[in-house]
Amino acid sequence: MDITGRKLFVKALIEEGVNTVFAYPGGMVTDILDELYKTDAIDLVLPRHEQGLIHEAEGYAKSTGNVGVCIVTSGPGATNIITGLADAHYDSIPLVCFTGQVPLGLIGNDAFQEVDIVGMTRSITKYGVTVRDRKDLGRILKMAFHIAKTGRPGPVLIDIPKDIQTSSGPAEYPKSVSIRGYKPNETVHIGQLKKGYKLLKGAKRPLFLLGGGINISHANESMLALAERTQIPVVTTIMGKGAVPTNHPLYIGNSGMHGKYAANIAVSQCDVLFSIGTRFNDRITGDLNEFAPKAKIIHVDVDTASISRNVVVDVPIVADANLAIEKLLEWAEPQKTEKWLAQIREWDKENPLEMRRDRGMTPQMIMEQINEGFEEGIILTDVGQHQMWAAQYIELNEKKQFITSGGLGTMGFGFPAAIGAKIANPEKPVICISGDGGMQMNIQEMATSIVQNAPVIVCLLNNYYLGMVRQMQQLWYGKRYEATCLRRRKECPGDCKGPGENCPPYVPDFVKLAESYGAKGIRVFREEEIAPALAQAKQNNVTTIIEFMIATEDIVLPMVKGGNPMSEMILSK
C-alpha cells in the first residue's frame, strides 16, 4: 500500500534509530512536523535560530558518533544552516539536514522562500540532492544516512519539496543501499602499512602526529596501546587532542600555530613522522617547505583526497585509523627511544607551557580549575583566544571529551554545540568554554538550554575584546584595535590605542542576561573565586554562565605567525 512522503520520512527516521531531531518550523516543513507530532519515538528540539540548531546537532553528533538530524524550512531556514554545514564538512561531523523546498512546479519561479540550497551548499556538503520524484524518497533517505556516517563522515543535505512530502508513493524503506559512485575504504592496504611500519622501526627519532581521525574512529584505546608498546612520543593537532590521555608520559602536546614548544620542535627534528587522521592543515604545518624537514612522512587517512594534498608524503595509506592501528599492533615492537624522549623533555623544560602567575587571574588558572573540578565530562569551546588556551591547558583522559570547531573556526559554535552534547549526554557534565564575542553570536540559545532542560556550564572568558584578532593587531598592527573592542562606542576617540579608565561600560551584563532566561550567572574576578564558582555551577542544575573577568590584553603564546616555519615560535611578549 502506498503512503505519503511525510509518513515514509518519519518511518525512515525511526528505522535509522533517530530519537532526537533539531527542527525549526516554516511553511515548507509543516507536513513533516505534523507527522512528527504523531510519534513518541522522536524528541524534537526547537532552537531559537537555525544556526544554533545545526551547531546543536553537531554537538549531539560529535559527542555520540551518531548522525545529527536537522529539519529546517526552505529559503532563510536553509541559508541559516550554511555555516554549520561548512563547519561539519571541515570537522567530519555526520549530519543529515533536511530542508523544505517549494513544490516542484514552483522551483525556478523565485517563489516565496525559494532558494537553490543544494546549489549553494555543493562545495560544503558530502552529498546534497533535491528529491524530484516521490518514488525515489526512500532510497535517497537511506543514502543520506549511509553517506553521512561512513568513510570520512560529513554533512548530507536532502532538499524535499512540499509536494513530495504530501504525495503518495511506495511505503518501503530500503534495508540497505548500494551506490556505484560511493565505496568508502573499509580495508587496510597491508603492503603499504608494512612499508610504513618498516620506516618507523628503523627510525631514531620517530614521532606520532595524531589528528581528529583518531577520535572519530574511536581509536583512542588502540592508539594508546601502540604508543606504549613502541615507546614513540605523541603530538596531536587540536582536533586530535585527547587521542591519548594528556597526562601520559609519551604525550608531548599540541603542535601547530599555538602548539607547545617541545611539540613543534619535535616535529621539526623527527626523522620519521607517522601521522594518522590529520589533513596537514596550514595551522599545523606553517611554512610547508620547513615542515618536518628531516622526516620521512607516513600518512594514514580514510579520505584519499586528504593524502599528499598539503604535504607530499613518502608512504600514503588509505585506511580507517582504528583498522590501521590494530593491524600495526600485530607487528609493533618496543623501540629504543629513551634518548629521543629525554631530548624532548629537555626542550619542554626549556620552554614549558606556562603563564605568569603574578598578574591576577589568568586563563591558565581557569583551565586548571576546570581540570580539577571535573573528573568526567564533555568540554566544548567556541573560537578564539579562549579556545587556544583550552587546547593548551585542558587535560583529557578516557572520561573527558574535547569538542571544538577546528577547520572552519566558527564563532558561535561552542554554546549551541554544548547544548546538543548535553541533550545527547544528560548524565555527563557539559562545560562550554567561550569568549565574550562568540557567546553573543548564538546567545539566543540560552532559551533552548532552559526549555530543553539541558544545563550547560558556560565558562565565559571576558576580556572586552575579540581577542584573537586584537592579538594580531597588538603584535603586527601597532595596537590599532579597529573593530575588535566590544566596549567601543560612537563617542570613543578614533585613534584609541587600548583600554583606559575612560572606557565606556561593557554590554551586555552577562549575569543579568542569564537571569532573564531563568539561568544563573556568576561573575569571577579573582583566582580564589574560580573553584567555588565552578562548584556552584555544578550544583545549580540549570545553565550557568560564569563570567571570568580576565586581563584585557593577554595574548596566546607560544605563537607562530601564519606562513612562518613552526620552529620560529614567539615565546614571550
Added chain:
Amino acid sequence: MKNRWIALYVENQVGVLAKVSGLFSGKSYNLQSLTVGTTEHEDISRMTICVTSDDVTFEQIKKQLNRMVEVIKVIDLTNVPIHMKEILFAKVKNCSTADKVEAFQIAQAFDVDVVDYGEDSVLLECKLTERKNNELIDLLRARFKNIEVVRGGAVAIESISTSCAGRTEYKKK
C-alpha cells in the same frame, strides 16, 4: 604544467555538471575544456575534461573527483593512446571573391569541409584535434578580417589497436 585528459563517468542527474565544474572553480584548478553527453546507458554521462596542471595538483583533482558520490569512474587518459576530436564551425564573413578562393584553399589544406556558402561568406566545419583547430583559427584570424567561431570542446576515447591517437601531445613511452 601540462595538459592532461580525464574521462569521467558520472550519474546523469541534475546538478552533477555544476558540481564537477564547481570543483574546478572552487579549488582554482585550471580547466581547459569540458564536454559532456550521455553514454550507451542513459543514466550515465561521460565527460571529457582537459586541465592544465602540475603532477601533484592533477593527482589531487583525480582524488577530489573520485570522492564525489555522483562520480562513478575516473579514467586518466593522459598517457594512453586515444582518439580525440573537437568539432569547430568557422564562418568567414565579408569575403571578397579572392577571400572565398583562399577560404576554399585553406579548407583543402586542413582537410575540413565547406558546408555552407553565401554571397560574401563561407562556413567551414572542422573535426580536428583541439590543437589543429587552434592552428586553424590562428590562420583564419590572420588572413580574414571578419570571422565567427564556435567550438565544442574535445571528446576522447581510448583507442582499440592503433596508437595514432589523433593527438599530437601523445608520445609513446
